[in-house]
Each structure stands twice: as structure tokens, then as C-alpha cells.
Amino acid sequence: MVTTDSIRRSSARIAQMPSFALSVLWFLIHLLISIFFIVLGIADAVENYLISSGFLKRYDAINVGKLRYLAIVVDSEDAMQINKALKLLQWLTDIGVKHVCLYDSEGVLKKSKEIILERLSCAKLYEEGDEKSVLDSKTMIIEFTSQSDGKEALVRAANLLLKRLRSLGENQEEKIFTEAQMTEALKAVGSGGPEPDLLLVYGPARCHLGFPAWRLRYTEIVHMGPLDSMKYGSLLKSIYNFTLVRQNYGK
Amino acid sequence: MGKRQVLPFFFIILHSISAALFLLFFSAPQNSLLEPNMHLPHKYRTRRFYIMGRLIVFKARNIFAFHCSFRWVGYALLFPGRFLVNFFCKETMEKEARITEGYWHRFSSFLRNCMFNVLSVGPVPNHIAFIMDGNRRYAKKRNLPVGNGHKAGFSSLLWILGYCYELGVKYVTIYAFSIDNFKRRPSEVQTLMDLMLEKIEEMLKEESIVNKYGIRLCFIGNLKLLSDHVREAAERAMKVTAKNDRAVLLICVAYTSTDEIVHAVEESCEDKLDQSRAVGKINGWGNHSDDDQTSPKDHKHDPVIKVVDLENRMYMAVAPDPDILVRSSGETRLSNFLLWQSSYSQLYCPAALWPDLGLWHLVWAVLSYQRSYPYLQKKRKQQ
Numbered sequence: 001m002v003t004t005d006s007i008r009r010s011s012a013r014i015a016q017m018p019s020f021a022l023s024v025l026w027f028l029i030h031l032l033i034s035i036f037f038i039v040l041g042i043a044d045a046v047e048n049y050l051i052s053s054g055f056l057k058r059y060d061a062i063n064v065g066k067l068r069y070l071a072i073v074v075d076s077e078d079a080m081q082i083n084k085a086l087k088l089l090q091w092l093t094d095i096g097v098k099h100v101c102l103y104d105s106e107g108v109l110k111k112s113k114e115i116i117l118e119r120l121s122c123a124k125l126y127e128e129g130d131e132k133s134v135l136d137s138k139t140m141i142i143e144f145t146s147q148s149d150g151k152e153a154l155v156r157a158a159n160l161l162l163k164r165l166r167s168l169g170e171n172q173e174e175k176i177f178t179e180a181q182m183t184e185a186l187k188a189v190g191s192g193g194p195e196p197d198l199l200l201v202y203g204p205a206r207c208h209l210g211f212p213a214w215r216l217r218y219t220e221i222v223h224m225g226p227l228d229s230m231k232y233g234s235l236l237k238s239i240y241n242f243t244l245v246r247q248n249y250g251k
Numbered sequence: 252m253g254k255r256q257v258l259p260f261f262f263i264i265l266h267s268i269s270a271a272l273f274l275l276f277f278s279a280p281q282n283s284l285l286e287p288n289m290h291l292p293h294k295y296r297t298r299r300f301y302i303m304g305r306l307i308v309f310k311a312r313n314i315f316a317f318h319c320s321f322r323w324v325g326y327a328l329l330f331p332g333r334f335l336v337n338f339f340c341k342e343t344m345e346k347e348a349r350i351t352e353g354y355w356h357r358f359s360s361f362l363r364n365c366m367f368n369v370l371s372v373g374p375v376p377n378h379i380a381f382i383m384d385g386n387r388r389y390a391k392k393r394n395l396p397v398g399n400g401h402k403a404g405f406s407s408l409l410w411i412l413g414y415c416y417e418l419g420v421k422y423v424t425i426y427a428f429s430i431d432n433f434k435r436r437p438s439e440v441q442t443l444m445d446l447m448l449e450k451i452e453e454m455l456k457e458e459s460i461v462n463k464y465g466i467r468l469c470f471i472g473n474l475k476l477l478s479d480h481v482r483e484a485a486e487r488a489m490k491v492t493a494k495n496d497r498a499v500l501l502i503c504v505a506y507t508s509t510d511e512i513v514h515a516v517e518e519s520c521e522d523k524l525d526q527s528r529a530v531g532k533i534n535g536w537g538n539h540s541d542d543d544q545t546s547p548k549d550h551k552h553d554p555v556i557k558v559v560d561l562e563n564r565m566y567m568a569v570a571p572d573p574d575i576l577v578r579s580s581g582e583t584r585l586s587n588f589l590l591w592q593s594s595y596s597q598l599y600c601p602a603a604l605w606p607d608l609g610l611w612h613l614v615w616a617v618l619s620y621q622r623s624y625p626y627l628q629k630k631r632k633q634q
Contacts, residue, residue, distance in 0.1 A: 019372075022368055022369050022371075022372050023372050025369045025372075026369050026370070026372035026373055029369065029618070030373075030618070030621070030622065033618060033622070105630070105633075105634075106633075147634075150594075151558050151561075151591070151594075152558065154512060154516075154561070154591075155556055155557060155558050155561060157516075158516040158519060158520070158556045158561060159555050159556050161516060161520060162519075162520045162523055162524075162555070162556060165520050165524065166524070166527075166553070176517075177513050177514075177516060177517040177520075178513065179509050179510070179513055182509075182512070182513055182516065203626075204623060204626050205597060205623035205626050205627055206597060206598045206599070206619075206623070207594075207595060207596060207597055207598060207623070207627060207630075208593070208594070208598070209594065209595065209630060210594040210595070210634070211594075213508065213512070213590035213591045213594075214509065214512070214590075216585060216590050217508070217509065217585070217586070217587045217590065218584055218586060218587070219584055219585070220582075220583045220584050221583050221584065221585070221598060222583060223598075245582075247584070249431060249434075
């Protein structure tokens with residue numbers, strides 16, 4: 001015999017079925033996408049092998065001179081594995097990149113900067129006048145940044161401008177709030193590095209994780225995957241693709 | 252038999268009448284029935300009817316083929332009489348085309364609804380930002396003037412907005428015009444400004460997308476750099492739509508992120524100065540003139556700017572940070588757009604040009620956002 005209770009339960013189950021069916025569909029779609037990314041990963045691995053072993057000729061002679069300043073964003077948990085970071089920097093020295101900015105939001109790499117500079121034979125820490133100095137072919141300048149060089153640096157620069165405004169008083173003629181003044185104020189508070197041409201993101205998501213906003217204006221952002229699965233071939237490929245890009249700067 | 256099946260018969264009959272009229276009045280004299288032929292011998296009279304019969308069969312086949320293929324333009328060029336009748340019937344033919352289109356439209360909306368229901372099982376983004384790049388390249392590819400590329404971009408924008416609001420995205424930001432774009436040729440800038448003015452007027456009409464989805468318009472950027480007409484139209488649009496609350500469209504005109512940050516710094520400095528002046532008045536310190544020597548201890552208690560002060564003074568303070576930032580045409584840079592707000596936004600750069608961007612790109616963007624959602628949420632909380 002069918003009771004009202006069981007009828008109510010079964011009708012509730014029937015009402016839940018569409019949402020259950022939708023959830024199953026959703027999981028299926030995401031499963032298919034994950035399988036697609038696995039297949040893509042295999043294809044990438046094959047391409048990396050070909051690039052590293054020199055089969056693809058176009059990656060042999062890359063015009064690295066066009067890449068004046070490279071920035072790398074690393075996920076903070078991955079950055080704890082300093083060996084990987086060192087390996088990456090070693091690859092960059094081999095390729096011939098002159099200027100590198102390492103960023104991670106927690107500041108893990110900043111804390112271990114002495115270790116990194118010690119282990120890398122031909123690397124030097126970034127100082128203010130370094131953009132204009134002439135370097136020999138082997139040295140690489142490394143800058144370490146973290147979240148305190150992002151929004152917090154802009155706030156410190158703002159407070160500097162506020163102090164200037166207060167000291168000038170009511171009747172100032174000079175324009176304090178222009179972009180040039182802001183850049184100068186940022187340099188004064190210690191976060192005035194040059195703008196990177198290319199930004200490589202080593203993390204699970206394609207996101208720049210708070211890289212200093214003032215420097216990110218015309219930077220090409222490329223997602224490389226997690227730091228664990230970094231490959232020399234994909235690094236070479238992204239630098240090569242950067243050399244092909246032509247920017248209009250809004251015109 | 253429904254309406255759909257009756258119509259073809261209706262204009263087949265009309266078409267036959269037109270063919271008959273053509274035969275009677277417009278065809279060559281030897282085929283016209285009105286032409287007196289009584290002076291001809293009998294055999295030629297029968298031959299004439301034979302030719303007429305052949306012509307009628309030929310025309311019947313034509314009528315059938317015509318309605319299967321709608322190739323009336325060629326006929327219009329050759330047969331003016333038929334053209335007149337077909338012009339009269341065109342409305343019914345268009346109506347039939349609209350009915351079929353209506354069925355297809357309803358079916359595709361149903362499918363789209365199903366797909367959005369499936370997507371809504373996972374986290375749906377609250378705010379999506381678009382950089383509408385590639386209009387000029389689109390026009391160049393099709394050998395059109397640049398203005399047509401921007402017009403195509405606008406119609407593509409309306410489609411994308413419709414899809415976003417149907418999916419449940421509350422805030423959509425678009426990068427319409429950058430301060431860097433003022434460097435372009437003056438004629439192009441003028442075309443863009445005229446297009447913007449025209450489209451603002453269009454959006455404020457009754458049956459536009461603004462009223463369909465209850466959209467509030469916000470114009471973000473340094474509006475002082477725009478010409479007076481455009482600025483007034485923008486301010487009027489913001490006022491008219493201020494009451495709508497179901498969705499928000501933020502249009503960035505004369506905007507760059509660095510300009511926004513500088514503006515926010517300036518406003519925050521003014522706020523802090525006002526705050527210190529107010530505190531000074533309460534404590535009875537009186538107004539200081541420029542040359543007065545203020546004692547050092549006064550400045551220790553002066554309010555300083557914090558991150559929240561800057562964020563409250565940004566142009567984009569009306570909306571939360573974007574969840575997805577889409578840039579069309581395959582370029583991977585931000586071009587001075589939302590640099591402060593996109594710290595934890597998923598970036599997506601499809602290779603399609605902006606007028607070619609469609610539903611599937613949006614679906615893929617949302618799916619990849621859902622994949623990286625746990626990681627980005629964790630990072631946002633750690634901040």
C-alpha cells in the first residue's frame with residue numbers, strides 16, 4: 001500500500017531529479033574538459049621535447065635583445081621549492097635574458113634572496129640606476145618584489161604626495177597629481193622598477209596575483225602552468241612568441 | 252492546415268495571376284491573347300494555343316521553383332510585371348521568413364537556457380570585464396571602412412551583454428575608449444564619439460536592452476576629457492537609468508588605470524586634508540596660513556591614506572573586483588585597464604576578434620573560471 005508519506009518523499013525526489021541531473025551534467029562537462037587538458041598537456045610535452053632537442057629550427061635564433069625586462073609571477077606555495085626557482089633562473093641566464101623581476105604575493109622569494117644570489121654565479125641584485133648601466137654578457141640583474149610593492153607601495157607614494165601637498169599649503173601653482181609625479185614618488189618609496197615587457201605566470205590559474213599595478217600597463221601576460229611542470233621548451237616558445245608581437249599602444 | 256501551409260498557396264495563386272497578367276499584357280505581341288488572330292489560318296491558331304500551353308507549363312514549373320528558392324531578384328530584372336506582383340507579395344514572404352526565424356529563435360533560447368542552468372550548478376562570476384579589441388582588424392579583413400568595424404563591434408556587444416545577464420552576471424564592464432586612443436587620427440576619434448552618442452541615445456529608448464534587463468548605466472573615466480555633447484549624453488543616461496537595480500553596465504570611456512589611480516590619490520589627499528581641517532576646527536587650533544610655523548607634533552596626528560581610502564575613491568568603486576577579464580583578438584596585455592582591480596581575476600584571451608566573439612567563448616570563459624575558482628578564492632582570502 002502506498003502511503004502519503006512515501007508519495008511526498010518520491011515527489012520530493014522527483015523535484016530534486018532535474019537539479020541532480022544538472023549536477024551530473026556539470027561534472028561530466030568538467031571531466032571532459034580535464035581530459036581535454038590532459039591531452040593538451042601530452043601534446044605540449046611532445047612539443048617541448050622537440051624544441052629542447054633542437055628539431056624545430058625557428059627556436060634556434062631568438063632575438064632576446066627585444067626582451068629588455070622579464071617578470072615572473074610564482075605562486076607562493078610553489079616558491080617554497082627554491083630549487084625550481086633556481087633552475088628557472090639558470091635557464092634564463094642560458095637564454096640570455098638580462099633583467100628579471102621575481103614576484104610572489106607572500107614574499108617568500110624575497111626572504112630567500114641571499115640564497116638565490118649566492119647559488120647563481122652571475123646574478124646581481126637590482127639597484128636604482130641599473131636600467132641605464134651597461135652590462136657584460138653574462139650578468140643578470142634580479143629584482144625581488146612582493147605584495148608590499150603593489151598596492152601598499154602605491155599607498156606609501158600617495159602618502160608622500162599628501163605630505164608634499166600639506167607642505168605646499170593652499171596656493172600652490174605646481175601640479176602634484178600627475179602620472180610622472182606618481183612614478184617619481186614610487187621610486188622614492190623604493191618600488192620604482194622598470195615596466196616588464198613580458199610576464200610569465202607560474203601557477204595553477206591565469207592571474208597576475210597582485211603584481212605591482214603601476215608597472216603592468218603594456219605587459220604581455222603569458223600563463224605557463226604550475227612551477228612543478230615547468231619546461232625549457234615552453235619558456236623558449238613564450239619568449240619567441242613575444243618577439244613576434246607588435247604593439248600599437250592605443251593608436 | 253495551419254497558417255504556415257496556407258501562405259505558399261496564397262502567393263502561388265497571386266503569382267499565377269501575375270503570370271497571367273504578364274501573358275496578357277506584357278509579353279511579345281505574338282503571344283498575347285488579346286492580339287486579334289482571326290485573320291490567321293486555322294493551323295496557326297492551334298499552334299498558338301500549343302505555344303500558350305507550353306508557356307503555361309513552363310511558368311507553372313517556374314512558379315514552383317521560384318517558391319522553393321526565392322530567387323525573385325533575377326525575375327524582377329527580366330519581367331517587370333511579375334516584379335510588381337512580387338513586390339506586393341514580398342511582405343508575406345518576409346513574414347513567413349520571420350515566423351521560421353521566430354521558431355528557430357525560440358528553440359535556440361531554450362537550448363541556451365538549458366546550458367546556463369547547467370553552468371549555474373558551479374560558481375557563476377559576479378563581474379565580467381571585456382576589452383573590445385579587434386574592430387579595426389575585422390573591418391580591414393572584410394574591406395570595410397573602420398566605422399563599420401566599430402558598428403559590428405557594438406552589435407556583438409549587445410549579444411554578449413544579453414548572454415551575460417541571462418547567465419546571471421550582475422556587473423559587466425567594457426573598455427570602450429582609452430585615453431591612449433585620443434592619439435588616433437582625429438577623423439577616427441570623431442567617428443567613435445559620434446557612434447557612442449548615437450548608441451547612448453539608442454540604449455535609452457523604450458525597447459532597448461537597458462529596459463529589458465533593468466540595466467543601470469555607469470560611465471567610468473575622466474569624463475572631462477570628452478566633448479560636451481558626449482559628456483552631457485553620458486550624464487543624462489546615468490541619471491535616467493539610476494533607478495534600475497537588476498544589473499549594472501560600466502562603460503569605460505576616456506579611462507586608463509594609471510589615470511584612475513592618480514585621480515583616486517588626489518581625491519584621497521583632498522579628503523585627508525578636509526579631515527585634518529575639520530579636526531583642527533574642532534580642537535580650536537584655528538586656520539594656519541602658508542607661512543605659519545606649524546609645530547611638528549600636529550603632523551603626527553594627521554590622518555594618512557590607507558588602501559581602503561584609495562579603493563573607495565576609484566572610479567570603479569561602484570562595482571566589486573572583476574572575476575573574469577576577457578580580451579578579444581588574442582592579445583595578452585591589459586593595456587592600462589583595471590590594473591588595480593584585476594589582482595585575482597581570471598584572464599582569458601581568445602584569438603577571435605571582438606565582432607566574432609560569441610556565446611561559446613563566454614561559456615569557455617565561465618568554465619575555466621569555475622576550474623580555477625577554489626584557488627583564486629583561497630588567494631583572495633589570504634590577501
